[in-house]
Amino acid sequence: MPITGLLLSDSRALSAPVDLNGTGHYVHWGVIQLSVANLVIIGVMVVVFVAALLLPFPGGRK
Numbered sequence: 001m002p003i004t005g006l007l008l009s010d011s012r013a014l015s016a017p018v019d020l021n022g023t024g025h026y027v028h029w030g031v032i033q034l035s036v037a038n039l040v041i042i043g044v045m046v047v048v049f050v051a052a053l054l055l056p057f058p059g060g061r062k
Contacts, residue, residue: 025036034042
């Protein structure tokens with residue numbers, strides 16, 4: 001049985017959660033300009049890095 005295409009409900013599940021056709025939003029600090037998406041990614045990376053430093057390794061101390 002060949003697959004002829006996706007149903008409308010299936011194609012919505014595969015679409016982006018935000019509209020990617022609009023203009024981007026940027027943050028300006030003097031000569032530094034970052035998109036909000038990149039700023040969020042950098043923030044998440046910093047949080048993961050700090051968590052990796054502070055959380056104990058599995059197995060604990062002996």
